[in-house]
Amino acid sequence: MANAQYQRDLLNESGAEMLAICTVQLEKAKDAFLNHDSDLAEEVILNEIRVNALDLRIEKSCEKFLALYNPVAIDLRFIMAIRKINFDLERIADHAYSISKYVVEVDEKIPPHLLEALKFQKMYDTIVKMLVNITQAYENKDVKAARKVFKKDKVLDQINIDSFSVLEAEIKKDNNIISEALLLFSVIKKMERVGDLIKNIAEEIIFYIDAEVVKHKKKK
Amino acid sequence: MAKEIEIIMETVTEQIPANSIIDSSLKKKATIEVKDVKVWYDTFNAIKGIDMNIKPNTVTAFIGPSGCGKSTFLRLFNRMNDYVEDFRMEGKIKVNGSNIYKKKVNVEELRKEIGMVFQKPNPFPKSIFDNVAYGLKLQGITDKQLIEELVIDCLKQVALWDEVKDDLKKSAMALSGGQQQRLCIARTLAVQPSIILMDEPTSALDPISTAKVEELIFKLKEKYTIVIVTHNMQQASRISDYTAFFYLGELVEYNKTKTIFTNPEKQQTENYITGRFG
């Protein structure tokens, strides 16, 4: 069984690697967007290849593990979870990529008062904290840490809901900011999606460690 | 616990004669109930106190590392351990409600009710027909037509009939390993037991023969209660309804197979089935 154990550990490390890369991509995208830093945005765009390659590698490893090692119980749940986690992480990296593309293509600095009104920084900070939570949950098999993201996701949902009326009001004040406003709206939507994806990842981690399916259930 | 008592009450309502432990009308609902059973070989404590209930018309698999006592435990049910020197047991084992270790019990009758298939196919060095008919001969059945009908029926049940029907007088030793094992199962069926014990029945067979025997076990479940000891965990997960995990003479966990292999209750069980030890 030594080979199976070794392969499983490798897969675990790949998962941690994917988690790390996507976290970094998102953080860089955030900084690039907030500071209108095209160089940083370019880095994110170039790095997308690495993310995709790792995604494919993990998929292949899972397939091989299922075929060769007949996993059961916790090992089986791990494979089932890591595939979904991988998928969600890839989507998060995708969002980071899109945001970076905006930075490069749209050559306008976003007015800071808009960012404040929309609570942009808070949104980003919440997401960063959520990423820390699930990283801890994954590496230490800590279910409590995973559960912390559910409350935080509600914060993101609220900001998203508020964004529509906030932007509406700002546009009425000043028509010229329509293109920036639309851009921001799109980015906020993406961030809300990222929050949902992180929530999914937390659910998968809870399933893998505790065999508890919290998907589609009301979270306390 | 209440459910177990219910089953016992169901079966005990019939009067059971002294020298036959099983009333044949109860055949269909064969149950085995084990209460605090311990086994010693001289001073070696092989089984350390096990409680278990086998449900009728199910396949129950016993898994665990070598030497953990699962074969010993299986052989308690048809008292094959009686032939081992220095064997001693404590506790109760009730088959269909009657304790089979009471002094009055007729062991030969017990073995007609509980058949056994062994790890290495062991047909008698006689013809195919005589192998299957042996059990009937033991019971004193002499009606040639009846014997022939029963033999053919059993060979059909194990899907061996088409392969051997041309020459039933051929020696059983000339069959392949997989065929021999199916013949041994047919031989057991001829005696019309209600419970069939199997001690690693496919570990000496090639994959195709193994698949045929597993298919047969699945079919037999309708009429019989089957308990199978296996070293092969995938086999246990493929064919059993309930699985019992043994370790060093103790029953660590006994649960629905689905549960054991997706989310077992004990860490030890999980360590074993994921290959972390043993």
Add this chain to the structure above:
Amino acid sequence: MNSIQKNRIFDQAFKVWGIGCTLFGLILLAVFIGDILIDGIMRIDWDFITDLPSRKAEKSGIYTALMGSIWILLLTTVIAFPVGVAAGVYLEEYGKKNRFSAILEINISNLAGVPSIIYGLLGLEVFVRIMGLGASVLAGSLTLSLLILPIIIVATREAIKSVPKSIKDASYALGASKWQTIWNQVLPASSGGILTGVILALSRAVGETAPLIVVGALAYVPFAPESPMDEFSVLPIQIFNWISRPQHGFIENAAAAIIILLLITFIMNGIAVYFRNKWQKKLK
């Protein structure tokens, strides 16, 4: 010279040595048989077999000795076969495996090696004198039965031991009692081995001389036995008697009788080998 070459040389040397020893034995045997054949083959004819012994060599025949040997053979079979096999079955199947049974097993094997004349003395005292059977065929058969009993018991036990435990397990698992298992499975499966042992034991009995002399088989018997209580002689004794006579004719007679005796022995051994082969094939 390295070790591989050394080994090869030793290999060859041992081969040559082995062949030499075998040939030595075979050649001696061939010389002996050839010599006997030369001396005796011409003497064998129907008269030789049917004539009674007489003082004249040309008129002497082996009829009484041959009949006596046949009587002894049949009676010993009837006595030793069931007793020996039953004892073997009992000891192997019903005996408890403790220190006492181990001692018993060793002693039975030892009995097979006791000099046959001792059995003769035993037979003389117990059968001839105490039981009052006199120097009869019955006494001789009983004595020889005792002699070959250990051989039959050991052969039976070995044959039974070689029946795989799995066969017995299968029989018990089907609800057979111990006796049913022995009668239906163990004995049929070991029958070849048992028969082989019995036949070999009997073929030894046919050639025994010393115990029968002690029991009182006579050298000069002018009649063939007609009942178990009659006096008798056997071929080996007749041969012994003829050899001690000075006339050359009797030497020829002795050679001829030896040929007959060898023929009987070879045939019996041949039957034993045939059964053993058949038995081994069946168990595979």
